[in-house]
Amino acid sequence: MTEVIRVAVAGPFTDALDYRPPASGPAPVVGGRVRVPLGRRNTVGMVTALPAASDLADDRLRAVTEVLDSAPLLDSATSALIEWAARYYHHPLGEAYLAALPARLRRGQAATPGVETGWRITESGQAAQLERLRRRAPRQSALLEALQRGGTLTAIELAGFSGDARAALRRLVEQGLAETVTAPDYGLLQGLADESGATLNDEQQAGAAAIRPAAGHQAILIDGVTGSGKTEVYLDAIERTIALGRQTLVIVPEIGLTPQLVNRFQRRLSGRIAILHSGLADGERLNAWLAARAGEADVVIGTRSAVFVPLRYPGLIVIDEEHDASLKQQEGFRYSARDLAVLRGYRLDIPVVLGSATPSLESLANTLAGRYACYPLRQRAGGARPPSLQLLDMRGAPTRDGLSQPLIDRVRGHLDAGGQALLFLNRRGFAPTLICHECGWLAECDRCDARYTYHRGRQRLHCHHCDRELPIPRHCPGCGSVDLRALGLGTERIEAALTEAFPDTPPVRIDRDSTRRRGSFEEAMRRAREGETRLILGTQMLAKGHHLPAVTLVAIIDADQGLFGADFRAPERLAQQVIQVAGRAGRADRPGEVIIQTHHPEHPLLQQLLHGGYAAFARTALAEREAAGLPPARAMVLIRAEATAHDAPITFLQAAMQQAPVDADIERLGPYPAPMERRAGRHRAQLMLLADSRSSLQAFLGRWLPALTRLPQARQVRWSVDVDPVEAL
DNA sequence: AGCACGCCGACT
DNA sequence: GTCGGCGTGCTC
Numbered sequence: 001m002t003e004v005i006r007v008a009v010a011g012p013f014t015d016a017l018d019y020r021p022p023a024s025g026p027a028p029v030v031g032g033r034v035r036v037p038l039g040r041r042n043t044v045g046m047v048t049a050l051p052a053a054s055d056l057a058d059d060r061l062r063a064v065t066e067v068l069d070s071a072p073l074l075d076s077a078t079s080a081l082i083e084w085a086a087r088y089y090h091h092p093l094g095e096a097y098l099a100a101l102p103a104r105l106r107r108g109q110a111a112t113p114g115v116e117t118g119w120r121i122t123e124s125g126q127a128a129q130l131e132r133l134r135r136r137a138p139r140q141s142a143l144l145e146a147l148q149r150g151g152t153l154t155a156i157e158l159a160g161f162s163g164d165a166r167a168a169l170r171r172l173v174e175q176g177l178a179e180t181v182t183a184p185d186y187g188l189l190q191g192l193a194d195e196s197g198a199t200l201n202d203e204q205q206a207g208a209a210a211i212r213p214a215a216g217h218q219a220i221l222i223d224g225v226t227g228s229g230k231t232e233v234y235l236d237a238i239e240r241t242i243a244l245g246r247q248t249l250v251i252v253p254e255i256g257l258t259p260q261l262v263n264r265f266q267r268r269l270s271g272r273i274a275i276l277h278s279g280l281a282d283g284e285r286l287n288a289w290l291a292a293r294a295g296e297a298d299v300v301i302g303t304r305s306a307v308f309v310p311l312r313y314p315g316l317i318v319i320d321e322e323h324d325a326s327l328k329q330q331e332g333f334r335y336s337a338r339d340l341a342v343l344r345g346y347r348l349d350i351p352v353v354l355g356s357a358t359p360s361l362e363s364l365a366n367t368l369a370g371r372y373a374c375y376p377l378r379q380r381a382g383g384a385r386p387p388s389l390q391l392l393d394m395r396g397a398p399t400r401d402g403l404s405q406p407l408i409d410r411v412r413g414h415l416d417a418g419g420q421a422l423l424f425l426n427r428r429g430f431a432p433t434l435i436c437h438e439c440g441w442l443a444e445c446d447r448c449d450a451r452y453t454y455h456r457g458r459q460r461l462h463c464h465h466c467d468r469e470l471p472i473p474r475h476c477p478g479c480g481s482v483d484l485r486a487l488g489l490g491t492e493r494i495e496a497a498l499t500e501a502f503p504d505t506p507p508v509r510i511d512r513d514s515t516r517r518r519g520s521f522e523e524a525m526r527r528a529r530e531g532e533t534r535l536i537l538g539t540q541m542l543a544k545g546h547h548l549p550a551v552t553l554v555a556i557i558d559a560d561q562g563l564f565g566a567d568f569r570a571p572e573r574l575a576q577q578v579i580q581v582a583g584r585a586g587r588a589d590r591p592g593e594v595i596i597q598t599h600h601p602e603h604p605l606l607q608q609l610l611h612g613g614y615a616a617f618a619r620t621a622l623a624e625r626e627a628a629g630l631p632p633a634r635a636m637v638l639i640r641a642e643a644t645a646h647d648a649p650i651t652f653l654q655a656a657m658q659q660a661p662v663d664a665d666i667e668r669l670g671p672y673p674a675p676m677e678r679r680a681g682r683h684r685a686q687l688m689l690l691a692d693s694r695s696s697l698q699a700f701l702g703r704w705l706p707a708l709t710r711l712p713q714a715r716q717v718r719w720s721v722d723v724d725p726v727e728a729l
Numbered sequence: 730a731g732c733a734c735g736c737c738g739a740c741t
Numbered sequence: 742g743t744c745g746g747c748g749t750g751c752t753c
Contacts, residue, residue, distance in 0.1 A: 004753095006753090007753080009752090009753090010730065010731095011730055011731080011752070012730065012752095013752085013753090016753090017752080017753035018753045019753060020753095036753085037752090037753090038731090038752055038753080039731075039732065039733080039751065039752040040731090040732060040733065040752085041731070041732075041752095043731095054753075055753095056753060060753060061753055062753065092730090095730090715748085715749080715750095730752105731751105731752095732750105732751090732752095733749105733750090733751085733752105734748105734749085734750085734751105735747105735748090735749085736746100736747105736748095737745105737746085738744105738745090738746080739743105739744090739745095739746105740742105740743085740744080740745105741742100741743085741744095
């Protein structure tokens with residue numbers, strides 16, 4: 001006889017809360033949801049255990065209101081992973097559980113799959129008077145009339161109606177005149193397997209052979225230069241996993257989950273594919289999640305949070321672009337999907353494949369330590385030669401809006417030869433600064449320690465840190481002068497310079513501003529791929545776009561900003577960016593050329609990339625981290641604090657330091673102001689902790705953090721713990 | 730995180 | 742005289 005229902009609920013609770021069983025109805029199950037009273041409200045929670053007794057007196061327990069799942073939603077392995085993650089990242093348990101569930105389940109809706117197949121009339125719709133509706137809402141009345149004739153109206157039939165029939169139908173459903181017809185369907189993509197893969201070369205073969213689905217755990221790093229066919233290795237392993245009747249979980253960075261990737265998987269694989277990402281409608285997301293859990297999906301492709309999706313027949317986990325920072329959640333529940341995926345694979349005893357052209361130093365360290373097997377792919381498809389890197393010394397070179405004359409000449413050469421040129425600058429807008437030429441006034445955000453970016457197209461000043469936007473001032477607020485000038489470079493400015501320099505070759509710009517509209521990124525990439533446009537320019541987004549075989553010239557407009565970043569990971573990010581962008585170019589008959597504009601051609605990082613490629617850079621960087629006692633050589637945790645009051649964060653962190661247990665193993669730095677001290681009107685500070693091992697750091701946090709919560713200064717700030725931060729200082 | 734309680738300013 | 746500001750404290 002169960003006495004206690006232990007329930008994880010959203011809120012600042014480290015552990016689950018105890019309840020009494022419901023007065024009547026089905027019994028709660030571990031891994032299933034219940035509705036429980038919490039304070040003055042009701043909330044959805046996850047049952048984590050059914051212990052015999054509670055630490056609390058019986059009369060303090062309240063009863064479960066309702067059992068939402070009569071069977072578990074989460075199996076014990078998935079629950080254990082979530083619990084582990086909540087402890088390791090020091091995040092409230094209930095929040096971790098709820099982060100793992102699709103929105104509909106979080107809200108308490110039924111865990112049943114369904115896809116909309118059409119609409120039909122309701123009783124009140126049948127009785128509705130068409131006449132009155134006809135004048136006010138002619139579209140609704142036309143639809144209602146059709147529905148009244150009986151049967152189900154399908155989406156295809158709906159397309160036959162004039163105007164925005166979907167909106168009109170939504171109105172009818174809202175008024176209760178029509179209802180959605182759903183079929184119990186997971187809405188999976190059926191793999192077509194109608195395209196056979198390229199024959200694997202020796203390197204690919206070696207990597208693929210190392211991946212033995214469902215045959216024990218092994219972590220395998222596929223260190224494959226761009227164009228070397230990493231995806232072919234995944235596809236081979238996934239297809240073999242499907243043949244064994246096992247499921248594959250593929251985790252990709254946010255921006256990596258493109259329709260092209262999904263298409264490629266669908267064309268090549270034979271199984272059923274489920275997609276899980278934030279852009280999906282709630283219903284689609286629930287379907288995909290349930291299909292994974294039911295074992296109906298053979299392949300689950302998803303972003304970060306997919307690492308928690310339950311799998312009935314797990315066989316293989318793939319993490320694509322494992323170096324990508326977006327695999328680590330940057331706020332709230334700050335977990336690393338990559339690290340959790342490796343742990344999950346270990347616990348499920350299945351292989352985990354990590355792939356990247358520019359592996360993280362963490363993964364390289366794991367390879368050197370023998371924890372991961374490493375399979376390099378150095379040959380590019382079709383024997384394409386690697387692009388050649390060159391530095392372009394900007395010192396004293398005549399420039400026009402950031403483009404040096406030698407670079408312009410080189411671009412012209414490639415265009416004349418029938419090639420495409422790709423220019424990379426990781427800064428959107430026209431210019432990062434607007435300055436008064438008379439008095440030196442700068443357009444600065446009043447809520448951040450940052451300057452406004454001048455966006456010429458939108459005619460706005462925009463703060464990229466807090467999103468504040470202003471119209472461009474006509475006069476300088478300092479001296480009234482009208483001579484306000486744009487200082488520095490952004491993609492808009494490069495676009496303008498290119499348009500002027502190459503009037504016959506209009507450039508396409510690919511950044512967050514130019515691709516705001518749905519599908520516009522894909523459209524721009526298509527134009528670039530199909531050669532409709534021969535000058536391509538953009539940010540970060542380009543580094544993750546698809547291969548552009550006709551590109552013969554890649555130019556990094558400004559490498560200098562990455563050379564002197566304050567964050568100890570800045571060099572790693574620059575190196576990855578350069579290599580990723582460079583990888584877009586070239587094919588067998590036309591090797592690409594990569595030009596890096598810099599004022600510091602002698603800089604060791606650039607020299608290393610130039611002569612030894614990413615591998616040489618990574619070796620040195622690892623040695624430097626080792627010498628400096630930084631990750632991955634040591635474990636790091638940041639305690640961040642922010643508040644509107646200027647001194648509150650530092651004061652809190654100082655008090656926190658006072659409370660810290662004596663422990664010689666823990667190195668403490670700070671508290672010190674965050675890299676951008678003020679952001680969105682809040683002052684920020686942080687504290688860095690380093691230790692030789694994760695476990696000693698975890699033990700320290702376990703003894704320390706509970707005391708922090710009780711600190712009176714804690715109420716004046718918002719504070720959080722970031723274990724294994726990817727953005728540090 | 731919500732959501733109350735509680736104790737001080739500008740309004741019908 | 743109240744409506745409501747957000748400081749403080751609790752939720753099994």
